[in-house]
Amino acid sequence: MASPWVVEFYESQAEGCPVRDFLSVLDGSRRAKLVALIRLLEEMGPTLPFPYSSQIRGNLRELRAHYGREHYRLLAERRMTAYQQAEAKRQKGKSA
Secondary structure (H helix, E strand, C coil): CCCCCCCEECCECCCECHHHHHHHHCCHHHHHHHHHHHHHHHHHHHHCCCCCEEEEECCEEEEEEEECCEEEEEEEECCCCEEEEEEEEECCCCCC
16 A cells, blocks of 8 residues: 655755754664654655644644654655754753
8 A cells, every 4th residue: 555645855965865864873762763753644644643743834844753851853845745854852851
């Protein structure tokens, strides 16, 4: 059965593939979580609900995942389904 949405990573000669590069430096469990989210997008397409996906503006969407205190964001354009950027944010915790 074909996926309803084809996921293609943005790639250029100058920049390479930023998302693939980002995923390659993560440890196995973090990478597995993001890959599972990408597969979920392939299965559900633009119907992937919050908190996994949210619309930023226009056709720009954000895939969202967290691992412990780290928050990960992958940006995607709905029509082109090309990931342009990956980012990790660490949530500031309160000292005990």
